[in-house]
Amino acid sequence: MKNARQILGAGLMAFTLATSTACEAKTKKTSKETLIAQVMTNKEKTANNTVKIALLLDTSNSMDGLINQAKAQLWDIVNKFTHAKCGNETRPKLEIALYQYGNDALSSKEGYIQQVLDFSGDLDEISEKLFSLTTNGGEEYCGTVIQTSLKQLDWGKNPDNLKMIFIAGNEPFTQGKLNYVDAVTNAKEKDVVVNTIFCGNYEQGINTKWKDGAKRTGGEYMAIDHNKQVVHIDTPYDDIIIKLNGKLNKTYISYGSLGQVKMEAQATQDTNAYEMEEAVAVKRAVSKSSRLYSNSSWDLVDASDDSGFDVSKIKKEQLPATLKGKSNAEIETFIAEKKAERKKIQKEIRELNTKRNAYIAKNQKEGSKGELENAMLNAIERQASKKDYRWEK
Structure with missing residues (x-):
């Protein structure tokens, strides 16, 4: 009888953890033995409730406007996740990684790609690395930089974590020896959503496969004017x-x-x-x-x-x-x-x-927000909702 009570108690504990902390808590028919086995798994999920975002930025010539918008909008992303909750009450951590590509100053052997920062939750470090970026002409290999970020970064295996790539640039998505289709297929297998941001005309981005690259992982395609001046409203505060x-x-x-x-x-x-x-x-x-x-x-x-x-x-x-x-x-x-x-x-x-x-x-007038800010925050909120994230008002 004592053993039966212990099993029942463990099962109830596991059920509570599963319904109150997981980002994708769904009702399933399951045995007491399965619930017991899930106790440690769900504890691990709770402790490892992390949003992972990799920013892959084109730093070739003409991309200064994109880099400046990224520097400015970093804090909008952080402030967005300040109010996020996963499942019922769990608050996620946020880690951001940074890559640059398409810059002549980078190694041609590496495909003009550099990991500027591994996944980090150190906000000062993330800001420092963004401000270190400079632009220079080069070859932009989107498939290669996506594949490199998937190999080098520890994305984890927790299915409840929100894992996203944002890749921004202005050259055809098809450039380079590595087929972008293979790269984004690999991303989907790792449960990483690829969002593409084309710096230029919307239709041109579609024709050069930026939309297709996003669509294959369930991500979003966006086209922005990266040189648009962001209008900030001064306030009394x-x-x-x-x-x-x-x-x-x-x-x-x-x-x-x-x-x-x-x-x-x-x-x-x-x-x-x-x-x-x-x-x-x-x-x-x-x-x-x-x-x-x-x-x-x-x-x-x-x-x-x-x-x-x-x-x-x-x-x-x-x-x-x-x-x-x-x-x-x-x-x-x-x-x-x-x-x-x-x-x-x-x-x-x-x-x-x-x-x-x-x-x-x-x-604020309609359309006065930063182009990159609008693109990223809208995509983040929509994709996070699929993982049962919600936002406090």
């Missing part, structure tokens, strides 16, 4: 948010070998965003107020949220100057104070951003 971002940076407590370098990187990416446009700096600040901006590898405040965090285990030489010579109790108090201060600032930024978005919605 922008300056306040930027000032709060400066205060937010002061709540970070660097530690370890990465600490000082990453603090400087944080400031550099703030500057990069601001120099593009004030509105981009505001969007980045909003991203920094979200759960997706996490820096536990170098910041003691974020590190303190980890279950295994223990101040006493941190070597004193790894601490910043302000905490050297302090007792463990004093360090813990200092971290707690900075954490409370950060939460307050982040809450203020989010509240101001709600007002900012309402102001923009009221004053």
Whole structure:
């Protein structure tokens, strides 16, 4: 009788996990033995609930406008997933990888392709790599860069994860020795959706197979004017948010070998965003107020949220100057104070951003959003809904 109760209890636990955490929770007829076997699988899915997006950007001549839009719209993608939920309550992590192709400065042996960044959830690093891109003439091999990203990146095997490629360029999709059909077929087998963004005339993109490349994986084909100037609407809340971002940076407590370098990187990416446009700096600040901006590898405040965090285990030489010579109790108090201060600032930024978005919605003219922003965010929302993602209002 005891064994029967244990089996029933395990079965109920598995059923609860399956219906409350999986992105594709569907009612199935299944045995108690199957449910028991699913307990660990579903725990793994919950812990590994990750959105993986690979950006494959053409960096040949004439693509400066595309790169600039990508730099600006990164924060729109991040802010979109801040409000995403998978299944009932699970909030996904976000990882972005970056490739460039079609650039003469790249190796011809590699097909003029370079992995600029492996999958990463480090938002400062993603921004840094985007800002490092420059354009130069070259050969654009779409099939090859798709295939390369499928081979080099760890896409995982969790069927509930949302896995997407966005490839953007302006030359025929058919260029190169590797047939694009083989590449996108491989993507479909890996449950990776390929979305194509043709920088030019819509019909031209269809004729040069960009639409066919997307269609074969259930992805979306989009044509954009990559040189279109993005019109940002100034709001009464922008300056306040930027000032709060400066205060937010002061709540970070660097530690370890990465600490000082990453603090400087944080400031550099703030500057990069601001120099593009004030509105981009505001969007980045909003991203920094979200759960997706996490820096536990170098910041003691974020590190303190980890279950295994223990101040006493941190070597004193790894601490910043302000905490050297302090007792463990004093360090813990200092971290707690900075954490409370950060939460307050982040809450203020989010509240101001709600007002900012309402102001923009009221004053924005039709079609004034960035071309790349419209294309990517619309595709993301539609494809995410197929994996049972939903968006908080």
